[in-house]
Amino acid sequence: MSENVHTLLIVEDDAGLQKQLRWSFEDYIVVPATDKATALAALRRHEPAVVLQDLGLPPDPAGTREGFTVLTEILHQAPHTKVIVITGNGDKDNALNAIGLGAYDFCPKPLDVDVLRIIVERAFRMHELEMENRKLKSQPDTKMDGIIAKSDSMLKICRLVEKLSVTNATILLLGETGTGKELFARALHRLSPRHDGPFIAINCAAIPETLLESELFGYEKGAYTGASKQTRGKLELAHGGTLLLDEIGDMPLQLQAKMLRFLQERVLERVGGREEIAVDVRIVCATHQDIQAFIPQGRFREDLYYRISEVVLKIPPLRERPGDVVLLARHFFEQAIKRHGRPLQGFTPAALQAIESNAWRGNVRELENTINSAVIVADDRQITPKDLGLEPGDGQTEIITLRQARMAAEKHAIQQAMARADGKIAQVADILGITRPTLYDLMEKLDMGKPSETR
Numbered sequence: 001m002s003e004n005v006h007t008l009l010i011v012e013d014d015a016g017l018q019k020q021l022r023w024s025f026e027d028y029i030v031v032p033a034t035d036k037a038t039a040l041a042a043l044r045r046h047e048p049a050v051v052l053q054d055l056g057l058p059p060d061p062a063g064t065r066e067g068f069t070v071l072t073e074i075l076h077q078a079p080h081t082k083v084i085v086i087t088g089n090g091d092k093d094n095a096l097n098a099i100g101l102g103a104y105d106f107c108p109k110p111l112d113v114d115v116l117r118i119i120v121e122r123a124f125r126m127h128e129l130e131m132e133n134r135k136l137k138s139q140p141d142t143k144m145d146g147i148i149a150k151s152d153s154m155l156k157i158c159r160l161v162e163k164l165s166v167t168n169a170t171i172l173l174l175g176e177t178g179t180g181k182e183l184f185a186r187a188l189h190r191l192s193p194r195h196d197g198p199f200i201a202i203n204c205a206a207i208p209e210t211l212l213e214s215e216l217f218g219y220e221k222g223a224y225t226g227a228s229k230q231t232r233g234k235l236e237l238a239h240g241g242t243l244l245l246d247e248i249g250d251m252p253l254q255l256q257a258k259m260l261r262f263l264q265e266r267v268l269e270r271v272g273g274r275e276e277i278a279v280d281v282r283i284v285c286a287t288h289q290d291i292q293a294f295i296p297q298g299r300f301r302e303d304l305y306y307r308i309s310e311v312v313l314k315i316p317p318l319r320e321r322p323g324d325v326v327l328l329a330r331h332f333f334e335q336a337i338k339r340h341g342r343p344l345q346g347f348t349p350a351a352l353q354a355i356e357s358n359a360w361r362g363n364v365r366e367l368e369n370t371i372n373s374a375v376i377v378a379d380d381r382q383i384t385p386k387d388l389g390l391e392p393g394d395g396q397t398e399i400i401t402l403r404q405a406r407m408a409a410e411k412h413a414i415q416q417a418m419a420r421a422d423g424k425i426a427q428v429a430d431i432l433g434i435t436r437p438t439l440y441d442l443m444e445k446l447d448m449g450k451p452s453e454t455r
Contacts, residue, residue: 007031008120009048011039011070012086013058017111021052024113025120034058036070043074043081049127050104050120054086055094064094068101075102075381079343080130082123086111102345102381133422134334146183148331150419151321157184157313164311165191170263172248172308173286175315178365181286182244184315188284189242197241202234205250213255214271223272235268238281248308249289249300260304283308318360318367322412323419325367329355332368333383336375344375347383354390356416411446414439 008028012018013035022030031046033039035058042048051074055067067085074083082104087095095106104123107116149155164171165188173181182201189199207215214223218233234243245251251259262268263283267276285308294300318325329347337344347355360366374387385391413432421427429439 006124007046007048007050008124009033009039009042009046009051009053011035011051011053011057013054013056013061017054020113024117028120028124036066036073039070040073040077043078047078048081049131050123051081051083052086052116052120053083055098056088068097071098071101071103076343079337079345080127080134082127084116084119084123100380102343129424129427132424147180147187148327149321149324150327151316151324151415153316154321154324157315158187160311160313161187162191164188164313166193168282169310170282170308171284171310172312173284173315174312175286175288176317176361176363177288178363179315179317180364181288181315182246184313185242185244185284185286189282192242192282194241194282198238199242199244200234200238201244201246203246205247209252209255212252213258216255217258217268217270219271220273223270227272230270233268233270235262235279235281236277239279240281242282242284245283245285245308247287247289248285249287249291249294253299253301256301256304260301260307263304263307285309318363323415325355325358325360326352326416326419328364328367329371332371333375336372339372340375342375342378343381344378344383345381348385350385351383351388351390352420354385354388358390407446410442411448414443414446414448 006029008025009031010018010021010025011033012021018032018034022032029046031042031048033042039051039053043051053067053071053074055064055071056062057066057070060066071083071085074081079102083098083102085095085098085103085106087098087106087108091108095108098106104126105119107119147154147158149158161184171185171188173184175181185201186199189195202215204212214231214233216233216235218231218236219227221227221230262279266280267278269276291300291305295302295305318328329352333344333346336342355367362369370388370390371383373389374383378384378387414428417428417431421431425436425439429436432439434442
């Protein structure tokens with residue numbers, strides 16, 4: 001563990017009090033500072049986990065203006081640092097203002113050293129837990145880059161993708177808009193023996209019907225007006241790799257027949273050409289539509305459907321992924337604060353409740369856009385439901401039979417608590433209001449496996 005997690009920066013201009021505090025916290029690596037310049041220099045050099053700061057600093061030790069300036073600058077430069085402010089006795093307004101700016105806690109003068117030790121110890125522990133959480137969240141939960149999931153439904157899909165990646169089976173990915181179908185297609189490619197080859201995606205709904213055939217199969221010089229040179233299509237360009245046909249349900253019927261022949265023979269002819277060209281490419285298809293329902297309507301060829309659906313993977317919507325929404329929200333939050341340079345410190349409990357209870361009809365894409373927007377417009381140190389454009393309690397939980405509902409609710413609650421606490425069992429038990437042995441028994445009863453004692 002790095003040294004800074006045990007480093008305490010004490011910003012205090014009173015030499016006697018500074019000495020007393022250094023003596024009181026001899027178990028930590030104490031770094032002293034007496035004003036703004038020395039405090040910020042020490043912050044950059046030592047990166048302390050916790051800062052103990054007096055609000056009355058020179059050149060105005062009788063006031064608080066300089067103290068608030070230092071507090072704001074510390075939190076801007078090191079937003080994860082826990083700052084404990086020292087305030088005058090009965091100075092409640094300044095204490096509340098400091099908390100509003102992002103201070104972790106406060107302690108009034110005259111100082112009760114025993115109480116202050118408890119506050120400081122708790123701050124160090126909180127910093128350590130948050131640092132571990134950030135480290136865990138920075139590591140993928142699966143082998144698939146970009147896919148963040150801990151829910152059973154998503155982990156099941158991830159395991160299937162890992163198994164299928166080593167095969168040449170043609171995969172059909174089904175899922176609502178925004179569920180991450182292209183991410184899974186890319187994962188299939190990255191984990192496959194074809195990973196050194198190209199991955200090419202084409203959206204069948206985004207290209208005009210008259211151009212889609214040329215885009216896929218290429219064309220010869222002079223094939224039509226404007227065809228000034230021979231051009232390879234996406235199928236040829238993906239030789240040795242993987243081609244994703246996104247929104248396959250929007251492929252025109254005439255082109256469906258040509259695609260069927262390619263899947264059967266693995267050869268193609270460019271538009272305007274007669275030469276048969278052999279292409280080695282894995283085809284992955286994706287759609288948010290029920291293309292099986294298109295078959296009796298004459299909108300999709302039945303024989304092509306069975307060719308593209310050797311294996312069908314149904315990606316669950318976000319509302320059916322208990323616990324994942326908080327993980328994803330925190331992931332998108334970390335990305336957004338770096339992108340926009342905002343020194344924010346997370347979500348309020350009400351915001352997390354709103355995120356968990358919302359239906360997210362646009363799924364992961366909607367969640368990402370919402371978090372990004374909230375980071376931009378937030379006025380306080382933490383994201384609120386107002387910043388998200390949500391209200392706590394949005395959405396509803398579907399109730400099934402009493403016994404099933406009870407077990408589902410218990411499992412859901414444990415998964416959500418595990419997500420919030422990043423698997424720290426002591427915290428999970430505290431969140432749920434039960435003991436560790438009770439938590440272990442519940443997880444065993446619900447077939448969730450026994451967690452590691454160190455988690």
